[in-house]
Amino acid sequence: MNGVIVGAALVRDGKLLAQQRAWPPKHSGQWELPGGRVEEGESEAFALARECSEELDVVIEVGERVGQDIPLPGEKVLRIYAAKLVSPGEEPRAVEHTAVRWLGPDDLDDVDWLPADRILLPALRALLN
Numbered sequence: 001m002n003g004v005i006v007g008a009a010l011v012r013d014g015k016l017l018a019q020q021r022a023w024p025p026k027h028s029g030q031w032e033l034p035g036g037r038v039e040e041g042e043s044e045a046f047a048l049a050r051e052c053s054e055e056l057d058v059v060i061e062v063g064e065r066v067g068q069d070i071p072l073p074g075e076k077v078l079r080i081y082a083a084k085l086v087s088p089g090e091e092p093r094a095v096e097h098t099a100v101r102w103l104g105p106d107d108l109d110d111v112d113w114l115p116a117d118r119i120l121l122p123a124l125r126a127l128l129n
């Protein structure tokens with residue numbers, strides 16, 4: 001089993017995109033980065049682009065790794081990559097989630113992040129300077 005969950009630190013105009021989970025009930029209402037499981041045979045960049053297409057209906061360009069791998073339950077890890085919209089005018093929409101928000105540096109602490117994402121906040125904040 002491939003235990004890597006990839007997440008996109010999608011930044012535009014000094015703001016980070018966050019999305020609010022609709023599921024499962026335990027995490028419903030909490031915020032995370034777009035992303036998901038790397039499927040068999042996929043590169044991490046391909047998986048991230050696929051997840052952003054499915055979740056946000058946007059095309060992204062994947063950049064450098066951000067922060068450290070964060071261990072997740074079930075021997076998985078969360079691995080974040082910087083990302084940009086290929087067409088910056090394209091507005092991400094919440095296809096599978098409750099909401100999406102662009103967060104500036106002062107907004108990062110305003111949302112209820114999933115625990116693993118909270119650990120990454122300093123690295124994410126550094127992208128917005």
Ligand SMILES: Nc1nc2c([nH]c(=O)n2[C@H]2C[C@H](O)[C@@H](COP(=O)(O)OP(=O)(O)OP(=O)(O)O)O2)c(=O)[nH]1
Pocket residue numbers: 005006007032033034035036037038072078114115116117
């Ligand atoms: N996508 C995403 N998942 C995260 C983040 N932080 C975090 O702890 N997770 C966890 C929640 C889930 O246990 C797991 C990914 O779940 P997911 O539902 O997004 O993955 P997926 O689309 O591949 O769905 P599935 O195959 O597991 O049903 O990683 C994050 O920032 N983004």
